[in-house]
Amino acid sequence: MSGTLAIIGRPNVGKSTLFNRLVGRRLALVDDRPGVTRDRREGEGRIADLTFAVIDTAGLDDAPPSSLEGRMRAQTEAAIAESDVCLFLVDARSGVTPLDRHFADLLRRSGKPVVLAANKCEGRAGESGLYEAFELGLGEPIALSAEHGEGLSELYDAIAPHLGGEAADSFGDEHEADGEDDEEGPHALRLAVIGRPNTGKSTMINALVGEDRLLTGPEAGITRDSIAIDWTWRGREIRLYDTAGMRRRSRVTEKLEKLAVADTLRAVRFAEVVVLMIDATQPFEKQDLHIADLVAREGRACVIALNKWDLVTDKRGVRAELEEMVDRLLPQLKGVPIVTLSALTGKSLDTLLPAVLHIYEVWQQRLPTAELNRWLSEALQAHPPPAPGGRRIRLRYITQVKGRPPTFVVFCSRPQALPDAYRRYLVNGLREAFDLWGVPIRLHLRKGDNPYA
Structure with a gap:
């Protein structure tokens, strides 16, 4: 990539729509209401042969620094500081507002190159607003339609000199990046942090990376988009x-929150290891069980992080109670690592990543077939399978077909007749014999071919 482009503008001018257009995927949440985007989101943008890093930012708003809008503005100012060129977006249909003029002055004072663009110029409804944009004193505005992909040729010519490219004389067909899922490098460990609202997920990530990269505060539900951050820990690349916090389904009624939860589910499916954040000052709720069960059903490795541990008085009792509930209510994640920490103070934060890397190694472990069949023979001798209807069930052979999570196939004579209790006996035996604690295990039964048929 040749440089960094930051998309700047007041709320609801189409910044996230343009961001999705440039990266070629619907990464950022888009809704009609203003102020949907809060954190700054990064992606790889592309127009024809020009590739660059693009940052979607929160809408600029004139607010006190201590307010949520003020903290959002600080994130936007950080994006301006790290960019090579700023794309200042105005709404051509609304015309130039006093807030646009205020932030045009802010961009001029930043000293960064600024490209002015008027969005929503499809048809003739935005013509007057396009001409009004001249009065901002940022040069000739580019007529854009982020929704329909119009004006990308002119945008290419305007930003290419600032991003290490050259403005083309003829652009040809406007190009939209394809949807290949190359968002992260092949060796980066994908680690998602999930949990109920206000458990300290963003605070913990800020403490890990050592900067205020994500928006935090006392308000619940600040995070909406799933934000990806590239980070290196002791030479290991991690994304x-x-x-966004996940509330009970019955409480999720607004469209925007449904979109945020769907983005969280996508992050879980895309991750390799999931950290389930739990507020240690609040009781272990049914929603925590639902989230952990979701992780297990998706087949992801899991670590439970008890945050705000510095505020707990009866530490031994709280931990013992949680461990008992997890083993009893989440047998599919039996033995899952539980880490206690304080994201705000950073206490015991150094214990999280070793637990994550350990469970990751267990999650992708491959076991030799010979050892598995020796174990199966011993398990059958210790506890033979039942004989429903007086007919024995013969378990002949076991093999591991894949890791991530560990998945096994047992060949037997009557797979449909094997009780679930005996299947659980085999799964627990695999955990104990091969130290597969804390990861979901898939055990499939398959009927072998009859050699006499």
Whole structure:
């Protein structure tokens, strides 16, 4: 990539729509209401042969620094500081507002190159607003339609000199990036942090990376988009995903929150290891069980992080109670690592990543077939399978067909007749014999071919 482009503008001018257009995928949440985007989101943008890093930012708003809008503005100012060129977006249909003029002055004072663009110029409804944009004193505005992909040729010519490219004389067909899922490098560990709202997910990630990269505060539900952050820990490349808090389904009624939860589910499916954040000052709720069960059903490795541990008085009792509930209510994640920490103070934060890397190694472990069949023979001798209807069930052979998560196939004579209790006996035996604690195990039964048929 040749440089960084930051998309700047007041709320609801189409910044996230343009961001999705440039990266070629629907990464950023888009809704009609203003102020949907809060954190700054990064992606790889492309127009024809020009590739660059693009940052989607929160809408600029004139607000006190201590307010949520003020903290959002600080994130936008950080994006301006790290960019090579700023794309200042105005709404051609609304015309130039006093807020546009205010932030045009802010961009001029930043000293960064600024490209002015008027969005929503499809048809003739935006003509007057396009001409009004001249009065901002940022040069000739580019007529864009992020929704329909119009004006990308002119945008290419305007930003290419600032991003290490050259303006083309003829652009040809406007190009939209394909949807290949190349968002992260092949060796980066994908780690998603999920949990209920206000458990400290963003605060913990900020503490890990050592900067205020994500928006935090006392308000619940600040995070909406799933934000990806590239990070290196002791030479290991890790891509962190901060996600929106997941409330009970019955409480999720608004469209925007449904979109945020869907983005969180996508992050879980895309991750390799999931950290389930739990507020240690609040009781272990049914929603925590639902989230952990979701992780297990998706087949992801899991670590439970008890945050705000510094505020707990009866530490031994709280931990013992949680461990008992997890083993009893989440048998599919039996033995899952539980880490206690304080994201705000950073206490015991160094214990999280070793637990993550350990469970990751267990999650992708491959076992030799010979050892598995020796174990199966011993398990059958210790506890033979039942004989429903007086007919024995013969378990002949076991093999591991894949890791991530560990998945096994047992060949037997009557797979449909084997009780679930005996299947659980085999799964627990695999955990104990091969130290597969804390990861979901898939065990499939298959009927072998009859050699006499």
